[in-house]
Amino acid sequence: MKPSYWMKWGAIAGVTILLTSGCSLMKSGEIDPPPADVAVNDGQGGAVPVSAGVQGQTQPTTLYLKDRNGLIAPVTMNLPKVEGVARKALEFMVEDGASKGQLPKDFMAVLPKGTQIKGLDINQEKKLATVDFSKEFKNYAVQDERRLMEAITWTLTGFSGIDNVQIWLDGKALTEMPVGGTPIDGALTRAIGINLERAEGAEFGQTTPVTLYFQGETSDKTKYYVPVTRMVKRTDDKAKAVMEQLILGPTVKSKLQSVLAPTLEIPKLELGADGVMNVNFTGKLLGTDKKAPSAAIQSVILSLTENAGVSKVQIKVDGNTTVTSTDNQNLSKPVTRPTGLNPIKM
8 A cells, every 4th residue: 555545544534554446426416225135144043133025035135334342343143034235234334223122232233323225236347336325424423423434334335336425415426524524535435444453563654454353242141253353464475464463362452352362473374376375383372172262263364355356265274274163164175155154132
């Protein structure tokens, strides 16, 4: 990344973010509902039940909501199975809207009360989703502006065929957010990061973003994964940086929990031609039961696959693939990223 680009965002927003270019200009009134064949992430079992859709059917969908610590986290819920599920997902993110009384404990909707989705167009060729919000969208507190951008962007880009998001307000494309003025340079992608923070010693304009998954905990002790984009000293080896930062752990301020012991050595990493990242830990990873902590394994898989170039992860211990996790999962073969994150029950 060019230093001047990162420095511009550091000065304007107080944190370093990256926005990609690419617009889809349309006249007011030309935004149509999304096509019915837009796919969604398949969820894992145990998702939150909600009222049924067409013929009582539902489909697991991952929404990004605000947790009790103010962080944006994914939650997989069973939404009514309807045409335009991406639009339905946004409706469930409106305060006191479609999801009222149905969100998991300690999670809150992020879109301001009364916000309507006036239109949602998905350009499959450009992999661009353009969402038009009603005027109520701007009724948020300035301190929530960045989180709001993250929640919208990460929710929509969780759908197959959407890599870019453009936000409109009452029929007009936004070039900056309406309350705090955070600039929007074209279309938003996951490159903007989420729950941004800066590593100690990292200087604006001389950093590389890595997205890490730590654990949060609800007031009733339910654990869930939270993505954090940490700006680290510039490096070309993002995989190594991911593992270094996972071992370093979360900041005290975030109130998140570590997933890897700070005494662990950085594992040997090797990216195969097939896109599989081989992660070779020493025996220190294993507990007294000779099993790998399931939370640690899940975090490693989520974190490495979130960063470019990794499709699957092969876990090894001292070069051996015969590894079992504490939840009795066989890890002898490469593992793909889970399709539904945090299927938390009500």
